[in-house]
Amino acid sequence: MLYYILKRILQMIPVLIGVTLILFLLMYIIPEDPARLILQQGATDQALANLREKMGIDQPLHIQYFRYMKNLLQGDLGTSYRYRRPVTGILADAYPNSIRLAFAAILIEILIGLCAGMIAAVKKYSFWDTLVTVSTTLAVCVPVFWLGMIMQNLFGLRLGWLPISGMGDGSIQYYILPAFTLASVSTAYVARMTRSSMLEVMSHDYITTAFAKGLSYRLVVGKHALKNALIPVVTLIGLNLGALMGGVVLTETVFNWPGIGRTIYLAILERDTPVVLGGTLVLVIIFLVLNLVVDVLYGLLDPRIRVAKQEVKV
Amino acid sequence: MFSKQGTGKVYNGASGYGYKKTSLYRNAWRRLKKNKLAMVGLSIICVLAATAIFSPLVATHDPTARIKEESFRSPSTEHWFGTDILGRDIYSRVIYGSRISIMVGVVAVGISLAIGITMGALAGYFGGFPDTMVMRMADIFFAFPYILGAIAIMTVLGPGLVNIFIAIGILGWAYFARLFRGSVLSVKNKEYVAAARALGASNFRIMAKHILPNSFAPMIVLGTMNVGTAIIVEASLSFLGLGVQPPTPAWGHMLSESLNYINIAPWMMFFPGMAIVLTVLGFVLLGDGLRDAFDPRM
Numbered sequence: 004m005l006y007y008i009l010k011r012i013l014q015m016i017p018v019l020i021g022v023t024l025i026l027f028l029l030m031y032i033i034p035e036d037p038a039r040l041i042l043q044q045g046a047t048d049q050a051l052a053n054l055r056e057k058m059g060i061d062q063p064l065h066i067q068y069f070r071y072m073k074n075l076l077q078g079d080l081g082t083s084y085r086y087r088r089p090v091t092g093i094l095a096d097a098y099p100n101s102i103r104l105a106f107a108a109i110l111i112e113i114l115i116g117l118c119a120g121m122i123a124a125v126k127k128y129s130f131w132d133t134l135v136t137v138s139t140t141l142a143v144c145v146p147v148f149w150l151g152m153i154m155q156n157l158f159g160l161r162l163g164w165l166p167i168s169g170m171g172d173g174s175i176q177y178y179i180l181p182a183f184t185l186a187s188v189s190t191a192y193v194a195r196m197t198r199s200s201m202l203e204v205m206s207h208d209y210i211t212t213a214f215a216k217g218l219s220y221r222l223v224v225g226k227h228a229l230k231n232a233l234i235p236v237v238t239l240i241g242l243n244l245g246a247l248m249g250g251v252v253l254t255e256t257v258f259n260w261p262g263i264g265r266t267i268y269l270a271i272l273e274r275d276t277p278v279v280l281g282g283t284l285v286l287v288i289i290f291l292v293l294n295l296v297v298d299v300l301y302g303l304l305d306p307r308i309r310v311a312k313q314e315v316k317v
Numbered sequence: 318m319f320s321k322q323g324t325g326k327v328y329n330g331a332s333g334y335g336y337k338k339t340s341l342y343r344n345a346w347r348r349l350k351k352n353k354l355a356m357v358g359l360s361i362i363c364v365l366a367a368t369a370i371f372s373p374l375v376a377t378h379d380p381t382a383r384i385k386e387e388s389f390r391s392p393s394t395e396h397w398f399g400t401d402i403l404g405r406d407i408y409s410r411v412i413y414g415s416r417i418s419i420m421v422g423v424v425a426v427g428i429s430l431a432i433g434i435t436m437g438a439l440a441g442y443f444g445g446f447p448d449t450m451v452m453r454m455a456d457i458f459f460a461f462p463y464i465l466g467a468i469a470i471m472t473v474l475g476p477g478l479v480n481i482f483i484a485i486g487i488l489g490w491a492y493f494a495r496l497f498r499g500s501v502l503s504v505k506n507k508e509y510v511a512a513a514r515a516l517g518a519s520n521f522r523i524m525a526k527h528i529l530p531n532s533f534a535p536m537i538v539l540g541t542m543n544v545g546t547a548i549i550v551e552a553s554l555s556f557l558g559l560g561v562q563p564p565t566p567a568w569g570h571m572l573s574e575s576l577n578y579i580n581i582a583p584w585m586m587f588f589p590g591m592a593i594v595l596t597v598l599g600f601v602l603l604g605d606g607l608r609d610a611f612d613p614r615m
Contacts, residue, residue: 021457029473144597146549148556149572149590156579156586249464253553257576271472271557279472283465291460 120197355606361599428486433493441501
């Protein structure tokens with residue numbers, strides 16, 4: 004298992020280098036002069052030259068990239084053009100709120116997605132199966148920000164049940180609408196995958212054997228079928244994290260949630276490129292790390308992976 | 318695997334059995350026509366395409382005309398979908414907005430498809446170093462969540478239609494490359510490829526004449542589904558102010574404008590949102606239908 008985890012971490016390194024290279028090149032091709040954007044109008048030529056030298060933007064491309072990587076490893080994501088503050092500091096204030104929201108969404112995705120998929124599979128071709136199939140098909144077509152606005156209008160403004168903006172005192176009621184909005188698309192995919200995976204597993208011989216032994220339906224479905232049906236679902240949850248991280252920007256914008264997503268949105272409006280690219284890098288890293296965790300879980304769930312790795316070692 | 322072209326035995330009525338020309342695509346179309354949901358999807362797309370092409374005929378008002386006295390009018394016989402804060406007719410703006418969505422969906426996916434097929438063919442056909450390079454590059458692009466990557470690119474390139482094509486097109490190639498590589502790998506060792514090689518065909522000719530036509534079906538399915546995704550990404554970028562700039566009507570931007578008025582003018586957000594959902598639904602249903610049509614085992 005340790006070998007598997009180490010291998011996955013090592014595989015992440017070239018991807019991370021590639022991601023940083025792309026973000027660095029994006030930063031490099033901005034037509035505006037970063038020194039002028041930070042110092043703004045009225046700065047003297049000497050002040051601009053000093054800042055350029057300090058930032059290293061008068062150096063060749065490869066030197067600048069190494070400098071960028073060195074700074075990144077020290078937690079320096081650059082300086083905000085707008086606030087003239089380190090980007091790391093701006094994002095550090097916001098990222099715990101995004102992580103909390105993402106975890107709430109993942110929880111909803113797993114609970115509702117698994118339950119809906121299981122019900123649809125167990126009651127195949129029933130009303131419930133049709134309901135799950137139709138609602139999941141529609142859910143993947145709905146942009147998260149529009150769903151958020153509909154929920155704000157319905158549950159916040161018309162029914163007055165839930166707050167529609169901000170995270171207030173951080174109580175659970177503030178999480179409900181944004182977390183459901185953020186989880187909507189992923190939940191639909193998890194439900195669809197659980198349904199098809201359960202149906203496939205239920206057609207296997209060992210399930211027939213379990214029924215033939217006289218085991219109860221609940222035991223066969225809950226113990227024999229679900230555990231094996233979960234394996235592709237866990238993989239999908241890992242893949243869904245990407246959509247979740249992208250959805251963070253839109254959901255936080257609609258719900259005025261003080262996280263990285265909203266920080267990125269405000270930076271877009273102010274053309275504060277270092278904050279946008281720094282925020283993107285942080286979200287990509289969160290995505291990769293969560294994906295690693297899911298992959299490790301996958302290894303724990305499926306003994307064949309561990310066995311395969313041990314065989315390779317021998 | 319279906320042969321690209323062949324003959325199938327069919328019953329011709331009184332004249333008995335005869336032979337009818339069949340092909341992978343003809344068989345898929347025959348199966349697709351029997352799939353009601355796929356036909357609903359295709360109908361939605363056809364109506365949408367017609368709406369986009371004939372927008373000036375279908376719209377009732379000038380989509381950019383501002384009439385201050387008409388602001389925040391609820392849906393009526395004069396303004397079917399109501400008006401926005403500037404008194405612009407929302408129905409006409411939704412109709413014209415379909416042009417941007419369809420254009421972005423088709424062009425951006427076309428760019429992804431072109432890059433993906435080229436890279437996937439290089440990786441799958443040659444193997445070895447090109448394969449490793451292409452797949453590692455694809456891994457890097459997979460690490461960028463679609464919307465986040467598009468936001469990063471658009472922030473640097475600036476808003477605009479061409480930049481949206483570039484951003485969405487560049488980000489989508491890896492999905493096509495991975496799928497096409499797999500298809501090429503399954504086809505490149507077939508007898509007809511070996512026969513073409515024995516006859517002295519060049520690598521380019523083998524790829525263009527033999528491998529591409531026999532590996533293209535999964536790309537049609539993925540391409541159709543990705544048009545829906547591209548439309549959602551475009552709407553998201555426009556919502557964040559990174560898409561097509563006003564006064565050009567775009568559905569995402571219309572939703573962004575409605576954000577502050579969801580209490581007093583909910584129609585401002587309802588109709589553009591429904592337009593996005595219906596359009597994406599059309600492509601999802603057609604994509605699902607195409608997948609079943611090309612691979613009946615599904």
